[in-house]
Amino acid sequence: MKVNITEYLRIELDTERWECRRCDRELGAARENYKRGLLVYDRDPREIHPPLLDSRLYSRTYSPDPAWCRILEYYCPSCGTMIEVEYLPPGHPPLHDIELDIDDLKARWKKGAAAEPERQSGSELPVRKLAPAHRHRG
Numbered sequence: 001m002k003v004n005i006t007e008y009l010r011i012e013l014d015t016e017r018w019e020c021r022r023c024d025r026e027l028g029a030a031r032e033n034y035k036r037g038l039l040v041y042d043r044d045p046r047e048i049h050p051p052l053l054d055s056r057l058y059s060r061t062y063s064p065d066p067a068w069c070r071i072l073e074y075y076c077p078s079c080g081t082m083i084e085v086e087y088l089p090p091g092h093p094p095l096h097d098i099e100l101d102i103d104d105l106k107a108r109w110k111k112g113a114a115a116e117p118e119r120q121s122g123s124e125l126p127v128r129k130l131a132p133a134h135r136h137r138g
Protein backbone atom coordinates (compact mmCIF):
# COMPACT_ATOMS: atom_id res chain seq x y z
CA MET A 1 0.00 0.00 0.00
CA LYS A 2 1.47 3.31 -1.09
CA VAL A 3 0.56 6.43 0.92
CA ASN A 4 1.29 9.91 -0.43
CA ILE A 5 2.91 12.11 2.19
CA THR A 6 4.03 15.22 0.29
CA GLU A 7 3.98 16.37 -3.32
CA TYR A 8 7.12 14.32 -4.03
CA LEU A 9 7.28 11.74 -1.22
CA ARG A 10 5.27 8.66 -0.41
CA ILE A 11 5.66 5.65 1.85
CA GLU A 12 5.30 2.05 0.73
CA LEU A 13 3.72 0.66 3.90
CA ASP A 14 4.41 -3.00 3.04
CA THR A 15 8.18 -2.44 2.91
CA GLU A 16 8.22 0.65 5.18
CA ARG A 17 10.31 2.62 2.70
CA TRP A 18 10.20 6.21 1.50
CA GLU A 19 9.77 6.56 -2.27
CA CYS A 20 10.06 9.39 -4.79
CA ARG A 21 6.61 9.95 -6.28
CA ARG A 22 8.09 11.17 -9.55
CA CYS A 23 10.39 8.26 -10.45
CA ASP A 24 9.45 5.55 -7.88
CA ARG A 25 13.00 5.35 -6.52
CA GLU A 26 13.27 3.89 -3.03
CA LEU A 27 14.77 6.51 -0.69
CA GLY A 28 15.23 4.76 2.64
CA ALA A 29 13.53 3.52 5.77
CA ALA A 30 10.20 5.20 6.51
CA ARG A 31 10.98 5.20 10.23
CA GLU A 32 14.03 7.36 9.57
CA ASN A 33 14.53 10.82 8.09
CA TYR A 34 13.75 10.71 4.34
CA LYS A 35 16.60 13.18 3.77
CA ARG A 36 19.10 10.36 4.38
CA GLY A 37 18.25 9.00 0.94
CA LEU A 38 18.50 12.32 -0.92
CA LEU A 39 21.32 14.32 -2.45
CA VAL A 40 22.13 17.54 -0.56
CA TYR A 41 23.30 20.79 -2.11
CA ASP A 42 24.67 23.08 0.62
CA ARG A 43 24.06 26.54 -0.87
CA ASP A 44 25.64 29.83 0.00
CA PRO A 45 22.58 31.97 0.82
CA ARG A 46 24.08 34.93 -1.05
CA GLU A 47 23.56 32.97 -4.30
CA ILE A 48 19.83 32.78 -3.61
CA HIS A 49 19.36 36.19 -1.97
CA PRO A 50 21.98 38.52 -3.46
CA PRO A 51 22.66 41.82 -1.66
CA LEU A 52 20.12 44.53 -2.40
CA LEU A 53 22.43 47.29 -1.17
CA ASP A 54 26.05 48.07 -1.90
CA SER A 55 28.07 46.10 0.68
CA ARG A 56 30.85 48.75 0.51
CA LEU A 57 28.40 51.33 1.88
CA TYR A 58 26.20 49.23 4.16
CA SER A 59 26.97 46.46 6.62
CA ARG A 60 23.46 45.01 6.23
CA THR A 61 22.42 44.36 2.64
CA TYR A 62 19.29 42.16 3.07
CA SER A 63 21.42 39.18 2.05
CA PRO A 64 21.82 36.37 4.61
CA ASP A 65 25.24 36.10 6.24
CA PRO A 66 26.71 32.68 5.25
CA ALA A 67 28.39 32.49 8.67
CA TRP A 68 24.89 32.33 10.18
CA CYS A 69 22.72 30.75 7.51
CA ARG A 70 22.99 27.94 4.97
CA ILE A 71 20.38 26.80 2.49
CA LEU A 72 20.16 23.03 2.08
CA GLU A 73 18.46 21.78 -1.07
CA TYR A 74 17.48 18.10 -1.20
CA TYR A 75 17.18 16.25 -4.51
CA CYS A 76 16.09 12.79 -5.55
CA PRO A 77 19.31 10.95 -6.58
CA SER A 78 17.52 9.28 -9.47
CA CYS A 79 15.35 11.91 -11.22
CA GLY A 80 16.83 15.11 -9.73
CA THR A 81 13.53 16.48 -8.46
CA MET A 82 13.99 19.05 -5.70
CA ILE A 83 12.13 17.52 -2.79
CA GLU A 84 12.83 19.94 0.06
CA VAL A 85 14.68 23.16 0.93
CA GLU A 86 15.58 24.33 4.41
CA TYR A 87 17.41 27.27 5.98
CA LEU A 88 19.72 26.24 8.82
CA PRO A 89 22.68 27.58 10.78
CA PRO A 90 25.97 26.20 9.39
CA GLY A 91 26.74 22.74 10.77
CA HIS A 92 23.20 22.11 11.97
CA PRO A 93 22.03 18.58 11.09
CA PRO A 94 19.14 18.27 8.63
CA LEU A 95 15.76 18.76 10.29
CA HIS A 96 13.71 15.66 10.95
CA ASP A 97 10.54 17.38 9.83
CA ILE A 98 8.36 14.38 8.98
CA GLU A 99 8.16 11.67 11.62
CA LEU A 100 5.12 9.45 11.20
CA ASP A 101 3.68 6.74 13.40
CA ILE A 102 4.10 3.96 10.83
CA ASP A 103 2.30 1.35 12.96
CA ASP A 104 -0.71 3.64 13.35
CA LEU A 105 -0.66 4.47 9.65
CA LYS A 106 -0.73 0.76 8.79
CA ALA A 107 -3.59 0.14 11.20
CA ARG A 108 -5.58 3.02 9.70
CA TRP A 109 -5.05 1.78 6.17
CA LYS A 110 -6.14 -1.71 7.17
CA LYS A 111 -9.38 -0.21 8.44
CA GLY A 112 -9.65 2.01 5.37
CA ALA A 113 -9.83 5.08 7.59
CA ALA A 114 -6.85 6.90 6.14
CA ALA A 115 -8.65 7.55 2.86
CA GLU A 116 -11.08 9.88 4.58
CA PRO A 117 -10.02 12.04 7.54
CA GLU A 118 -12.02 11.37 10.69
CA ARG A 119 -14.63 13.96 11.48
CA GLN A 120 -15.74 14.84 14.93
CA SER A 121 -19.43 14.23 15.35
CA GLY A 122 -21.58 17.32 15.28
CA SER A 123 -18.96 19.61 13.83
CA GLU A 124 -17.74 20.14 10.33
CA LEU A 125 -14.15 20.97 9.58
CA PRO A 126 -13.80 24.72 9.17
CA VAL A 127 -13.37 25.76 5.57
CA ARG A 128 -11.61 29.02 4.92
CA LYS A 129 -11.86 30.66 1.56
CA LEU A 130 -8.58 32.07 0.35
CA ALA A 131 -8.47 35.65 -0.81
CA PRO A 132 -7.15 36.26 -4.31
CA ALA A 133 -3.39 36.58 -4.46
CA HIS A 134 -2.13 40.01 -3.53
CA ARG A 135 -0.72 41.88 -6.46
CA HIS A 136 1.97 44.46 -6.32
CA ARG A 137 1.10 47.80 -7.79
CA GLY A 138 3.56 50.08 -9.48
Ligand SMILES: [Zn+2]
Nearest residue numbers: 020023076079
Ligand atom coordinates in the same frame (compact mmCIF):
# COMPACT_ATOMS: atom_id res chain seq x y z
ZN1 LIG B 1 12.90 10.68 -8.18
